[in-house]
Amino acid sequence: MHSQGNLSKLTIDAFARLFGTTVTDIDANCKELIDTMDFRYERLSGTERDKVILNILKKFDSADLVVSGDDRKPDWERGWAENLHDFIDSGYDVSKLVPKYFKKNVPVRLNREYVMPVDPDFVLNCTRVFRNWLFKKYLKDSGSIYEFGCGPATHLVFLASIYPDKKLYGLDWAKPSQEIIRLVAKHFGWRIEGRYFDFFTPDANLHLDENSAVYTFGALEQIGRNHEAFLQFLLKESPELCINVECISELYNQDYLPDYLAFKYHNRRNYLDGYLTRLRELETAGKIQILAIHYQQFGNMYDDSHSYVIWKPKKINSAY
Numbered sequence: 001m002h003s004q005g006n007l008s009k010l011t012i013d014a015f016a017r018l019f020g021t022t023v024t025d026i027d028a029n030c031k032e033l034i035d036t037m038d039f040r041y042e043r044l045s046g047t048e049r050d051k052v053i054l055n056i057l058k059k060f061d062s063a064d065l066v067v068s069g070d071d072r073k074p075d076w077e078r079g080w081a082e083n084l085h086d087f088i089d090s091g092y093d094v095s096k097l098v099p100k101y102f103k104k105n106v107p108v109r110l111n112r113e114y115v116m117p118v119d120p121d122f123v124l125n126c127t128r129v130f131r132n133w134l135f136k137k138y139l140k141d142s143g144s145i146y147e148f149g150c151g152p153a154t155h156l157v158f159l160a161s162i163y164p165d166k167k168l169y170g171l172d173w174a175k176p177s178q179e180i181i182r183l184v185a186k187h188f189g190w191r192i193e194g195r196y197f198d199f200f201t202p203d204a205n206l207h208l209d210e211n212s213a214v215y216t217f218g219a220l221e222q223i224g225r226n227h228e229a230f231l232q233f234l235l236k237e238s239p240e241l242c243i244n245v246e247c248i249s250e251l252y253n254q255d256y257l258p259d260y261l262a263f264k265y266h267n268r269r270n271y272l273d274g275y276l277t278r279l280r281e282l283e284t285a286g287k288i289q290i291l292a293i294h295y296q297q298f299g300n301m302y303d304d305s306h307s308y309v310i311w312k313p314k315k316i317n318s319a320y
């Protein structure tokens with residue numbers, strides 16, 4: 001972090017700390033990406049901070065707070081259909097695929113503080129830097145990569161740009177997602193395929209390629225406590241690597257006010273519940289190996305959405 005008057009800035013050091021790594025682990029291209037963007041922000045205090053906290057508390061009581069689950073499918077279909085139409089109308093401009101829930105000019109959570117970014121696209125840009133680091137570090141050796149709950153496929157578009165030779169798959173229960181991917185593949189000639197998939201009832205006919213990696217990015221958040229069917233699917237298909245970038249509620253330390261508020265908000269929205277606990281049980285039972293768990297202290301105004309857990313199913317030796 002670097003201060004300029006009332007403004008601080010996310011430096012490469014600060015990004016490394018956020019990601020739970022070291023500066024030397026961030027490659028030159030990712031460092032260049034950081035340098036092209038404006039990561040200045042002002043830490044909120046006094047009445048400004050009180051206003052944010054009051055707004056969050058009021059949100060808990062608000063009748064229009066949307067709760068995740070089965071009946072939200074039409075909302076996702078509507079949202080991605082809008083992105084699909086914008087994408088077509090713009091003549092296939094991939095920037096039109098960015099989800100509209102990236103709010104501009106609002107305070108965000110950073111390092112257990114509330115801050116006001118200078119650049120309206122601060123959260124989106126931090127996400128771009130994070131995935132650049134994460135995907136290059138962990139997905140470089142996979143032949144096929146699957147994103148479950150991929151929505152408008154922006155992460156897959158990024159992956160296609162850095163790994164044109166890998167086979168990419170985007171899965172989602174919202175049909176417009178598959179149409180976006182079909183058009184993206186056709187227009188840019190990328191090796192990317194869309195497919196219908198529901199976390200609640202995984203498709204038994206879907207079999208993952210050899211040497212594949214699976215990831216989710218803010219998608220399991222939508223399934224509350226209902227993660228067992230997907231976990232069993234992954235154990236059966238046994239990919240080489242699983243990465244979940246999600247709000248992981250077990251990682252909040254509720255002795256801190258911002259964490260306490262995020263935890264409450266998370267539960268009110270019926271977000272991912274008990275997933276990390278279940279992974280730890282599976283590890284104790286010898287079924288998986290957890291490679292990394294990291295609480296990333298960064299997100300939107302309400303919760304820290306970019307924590308991650310990286311793990312792999314243990315291969316069963318059929319000779320025994």
Ligand SMILES: C[S@@+](CC[C@H](N)C(=O)[O-])C[C@H]1O[C@@H](n2cnc3c(N)ncnc32)[C@H](O)[C@@H]1O
Nearest residue numbers: 076149150151173174197198199217218219222
């Ligand atoms: C917050 S969006 C994230 C989209 C994408 N991963 C990204 O980061 O841009 C959550 C996604 O999960 C999908 N989703 C929610 N519940 C699902 C379910 N039961 N099965 C499959 N996809 C689901 C939604 O359709 C949506 O695309």
